[in-house]
Amino acid sequence: MAGDREAFGQLVARHQAGIRALARRLARSSSDGDDIAQNAFLTAWRRRSTWRGGSFRGWVCMIAYREFLATRKGVRTENSDEDHAGAAGESGERLDLTRAMAALDESERSAVALCIGAGLSHTEAALAMDAPLGSVKSWVLRGRAKLQKALAAYQPA
C-alpha cells in the first residue's frame, strides 16, 4: 500500500504537466483544467487495481476526458477562453495556439487535444470519446488543417 502510494506519487509528478495541459485545452480554462486533472488522478488512484498496464499517461488521459465531460454537464463557463488564453507569462505563440484551439469545434478540439496534444492513438481517442474511429480520424484531420491555417506564421518555411 505504501509502495503503491509512493509509485503513484512519482507517476503524478511525471505526468502532471501532460494531463493538466490536456485538461486545460479541453476545458479552455487553466483553473477548470487543473480541477479536471486533479479529479482524473484521484479517480486513477481509486481505480488503480483496474489498470491493465500499457501507457499510464494514456489511461489517465482517457479518465481526464471523461472527467471533462462530467464537469461540462454540470457547469458551462462562458469566460473560460479568456481565463486560459490570458494566463500570465504565456508567449505569443502559445496564446495563438490557445485561441486557434478555442476556435475549433468541440469534437475537433477534443480529438486534436487527445491525439496530437496528448499523443493518444486514434483508436485510444475513439475509445475515450466513445466515437467511431473514422469520425475521430476525420476530426483530427479537419482540426489539424484549421490549426495549420491559423498558425501559418509559426510553421517552418
Add this chain to the structure above:
Amino acid sequence: MSDQPREQPEEPGDDALASMFAAEETAIRDDGFSRRVMAKADHGIGWRRTAIYGAGMAGFGVAVASIIDLAPYLPAMTGWFDGVSAGLREVGQGAIDPTLITLAAVIAGVSFTLVAVFAQER
C-alpha cells in the same frame, strides 16, 4: 506500479503543431499540484476506510445480535457444518455454548470486514 513507454500515435502528428503542444506542456510547472493530489488521495482513503471499517464493525454487531434469534431456524447441514448448525440450534433452545457463539460472530464480522475492504480496493 510501473510506467510503460509512451505509445506512438497511429499517425504521427504534424511536427510543428506537436512541438507547439509540447512547448505548452513544458511550460506547466508542478507548483504543488502533485503534492495536493497526493494529499487528497490520502484524505479520501482515510474517509472511506473509516466508513468501511465502521460498516464492518456494525455488521459484526448485527451478526452477534442476530445469531441467537436465527439459530432455531437454521437448516440441518451435513459435513463439517453439521456440528456448527446443530450447536447453533441448541443455542436457540437454551443450551448456550459461549465459545461457539463467539467463534461464529467473529467469523461473520471478520468476513464482512474483509469483503468490504476488498470492495474498497477495487
